Amino acid sequence: xxxxxxYGTETGNAEMVADDIVEALSDDFDIESAxxxxxxxxxVSAENFYFVVCSTYGDGELPNSAKPLFDSLERHKPDLTGxxxxxxxxxxxxxxTYNKGSEIIANAFTALGASQVGERxxxxxxxxxxxxxxxxxxxxxxxxxx
Amino acid sequence: xxxxxxxxxxxxPSGCYMAQALRRHWAEAEIxxxxxxxxxxxxxxxxxxxxxxxxxxxxxxxxRMFERDSIQFVGNVEVGKSISLxxxxxxxxxxxxxxxxxxxxxxxxxxxxxxxxYGAGRITRLLNDHPDEAGLAPRFGxxxxxxxxxxxxxxxxRLLAKAPADFxxxxxxxxxxxxxxxxxxxxxxxxxxxxxxxAKFDTVMIRELAKLQGVHFExxxxxxxxxxxxxxxxxxxxxILGLTDRPCTQGARKVVFHFGWAPQSIHSTHGAVSALQVSxxxxxxxxxxxxxxxxxxxxxxxxxxxxxxxxxxxxAAQLDKGLLDQGLxxxxxxxxxxxxxxxxxxxxxxxxxxxxxxxxxxxxSAKRGLQAIAQGLGDTVSYQGWTRIDRAxxxxxxxxxxxxxxxxxxxxxxxxxxxxSGEQP
Numbered sequence: 001x002x003x004x005x006x007y008g009t010e011t012g013n014a015e016m017v018a019d020d021i022v023e024a025l026s027d028d029f030d031i032e033s034a035x036x037x038x039x040x041x042x043x044v045s046a047e048n049f050y051f052v053v054c055s056t057y058g059d060g061e062l063p064n065s066a067k068p069l070f071d072s073l074e075r076h077k078p079d080l081t082g083x084x085x086x087x088x089x090x091x092x093x094x095x096x097t098y099n100k101g102s103e104i105i106a107n108a109f110t111a112l113g114a115s116q117v118g119e120r121x122x123x124x125x126x127x128x129x130x131x132x133x134x135x136x137x138x139x140x141x142x143x144x145x146x
Numbered sequence: 147x148x149x150x151x152x153x154x155x156x157x158x159p160s161g162c163y164m165a166q167a168l169r170r171h172w173a174e175a176e177i178x179x180x181x182x183x184x185x186x187x188x189x190x191x192x193x194x195x196x197x198x199x200x201x202x203x204x205x206x207x208x209x210r211m212f213e214r215d216s217i218q219f220v221g222n223v224e225v226g227k228s229i230s231l232x233x234x235x236x237x238x239x240x241x242x243x244x245x246x247x248x249x250x251x252x253x254x255x256x257x258x259x260x261x262x263x264y265g266a267g268r269i270t271r272l273l274n275d276h277p278d279e280a281g282l283a284p285r286f287g288x289x290x291x292x293x294x295x296x297x298x299x300x301x302x303x304r305l306l307a308k309a310p311a312d313f314x315x316x317x318x319x320x321x322x323x324x325x326x327x328x329x330x331x332x333x334x335x336x337x338x339x340x341x342x343x344x345a346k347f348d349t350v351m352i353r354e355l356a357k358l359q360g361v362h363f364e365x366x367x368x369x370x371x372x373x374x375x376x377x378x379x380x381x382x383x384x385x386i387l388g389l390t391d392r393p394c395t396q397g398a399r400k401v402v403f404h405f406g407w408a409p410q411s412i413h414s415t416h417g418a419v420s421a422l423q424v425s426x427x428x429x430x431x432x433x434x435x436x437x438x439x440x441x442x443x444x445x446x447x448x449x450x451x452x453x454x455x456x457x458x459x460x461x462a463a464q465l466d467k468g469l470l471d472q473g474l475x476x477x478x479x480x481x482x483x484x485x486x487x488x489x490x491x492x493x494x495x496x497x498x499x500x501x502x503x504x505x506x507x508x509x510x511s512a513k514r515g516l517q518a519i520a521q522g523l524g525d526t527v528s529y530q531g532w533t534r535i536d537r538a539x540x541x542x543x544x545x546x547x548x549x550x551x552x553x554x555x556x557x558x559x560x561x562x563x564x565x566x567s568g569e570q571p
Contacts (some may be wrong), residue, residue, distance in 0.1 A: 125203040
């Protein structure tokens with residue numbers, strides 16, 4: 001199984017989580033990461049499994065690097081039936097819009113027929129936890145349930 | 147091709163993102179980040195408000211960079227004092243200045259030199275326990291006035307208006323809290339030149355104010371609200387007006403926004419500020435009583451900075467690419483001025499890094515890097531030294547606080563067990 005870890009980021013924290021996931025799973029899977037701003041909708045294929053790692057920015061918005069793919073999904077509405085993905089969100093529970101960004105991108109995928117696997121993983125910046133410490137057990141659990 | 151040796155001046159977000167970006171291009175290059183303080187992270191540690199620990203968590207990325215990507219930290223080295231910029235350039239193939247903008251931009255109006263007028267940069271440094279401000283004891287008084295409508299102005303407003311109990315979970319020190327509670331602040335006025343819809347602060351900063359306990363918000367009746375022309379402006383306006391809908395509680399502190407009013411002059415009594423005169427676009431003016439004045443209208447180079455950009459730029463400088471001179475570059479606020487948050491400085495560093503790589507081309511490194519200058523640097527702090535400070539600060543955090551920062555350089559150096567120049571860390 002090919003795994004693509006795609007991330008939407010503003011500060012690079014989501015990129016760090018994506019790197020962690022790739023590093024932890026690269027012995028067992030064909031896995032690579034990419035900034036969502038470099039992913040086009042024609043790249044999204046049912047042959048891959050997707051980890052979507054996404055932060056939240058501003059007033060509960062998608063981070064900038066996730067916006068082009070999101071806009072493209074909204075505009076072209078590709079059929080994503082058969083595409084499986086799991087979502088990990090980064091946010092700050094200090095704000096009412098905690099982890100809204102990852103919710104927006106997950107909903108965009110499911111609305112086009114993709115199926116979300118497992119619960120959305122969440123990292124809270126205020127918790128003081130290392131994002132990777134939360135993301136890795138979550139990612140392994142997602143894969144074990146496939 | 148051999149990768150260059152790289153020195154980065156300043157370990158704030160811009161400097162750290164620059165190191166991260168250059169490491170991706172050059173896996174083998176020696177990359178050293180210098181800071182004038184013994185501790186890293188610049189404005190993440192000393193500019194981001196002490197009650198925004200989630201924003202400060204970006205340091206997790208930078209820790210990883212120092213720990214795993216062999217980026218070196220050399221603290222307690224002030225370029226211009228410990229070593230000249232020329233000597234640094236002689237030792238490193240590429241030098242990148244990411245030292246930010248330290249000075250508070252003045253209002254440029256009459257009376258600014260009277261007592262009890264403070265720059266917001268100094269205040270946020272003070273409340274973040276910056277060693278430079280150890281001697282500052284601002285006299286906020288009962289009715290401070292803030293000038294400016296950016297995120298820094300809102301940070302200062304929130305810190306002044308917040309009840310002591312609401313600092314739970316922050317990094318605010320007992321000393322900083324004492325500075326805030328010493329004045330029995332009754333009301334805070336905040337004055338901005340722009341209309342409410344065009345105010346520069348982010349809407350999320352206003353939503354945060356809605357969580358403050360025991361604060362009553364008003365928008366002055368003569369404020370200019372403006373017409374919202376898009377969804378973002380409408381959301382901003384609704385957030386501002388939403389603050390004023392809350393019921394007024396007994397004994398609440400009052401916060402009053404004045405939108406569309408520009409500062410004209412500062413009135414004083416016995417050498418200290420007493421009021422701020424402001425005027426609107428139609429020429430009306432009014433006077434707002436002020437026990438102190440905090441200016442939050444941007445940042446600029448400190449006077450007498452040894453890294454003054456104008457002075458060190460050559461005729462070949464291309465500021466849009468971050469190029470100042472042969473082998474000398476800059477990024478972040480130092481390059482573009484004091485606008486944009488942490489993500490903007492990440493993008494800036496990535497773009498300038500591309501230019502640095504292109505500029506270097508396939509040259510061969512001819513300079514020895516850190517080992518060429520290590521002898522003469524005096525007491526320096528390595529990343530290992532910083533981790534000793536970091537662990538100590540976390541371990542002595544009192545109940546309800548994430549960290550207790552060391553507040554003076556001597557304690558930092560002592561804890562870090564500084565490396566004498568020339569010794570291996």
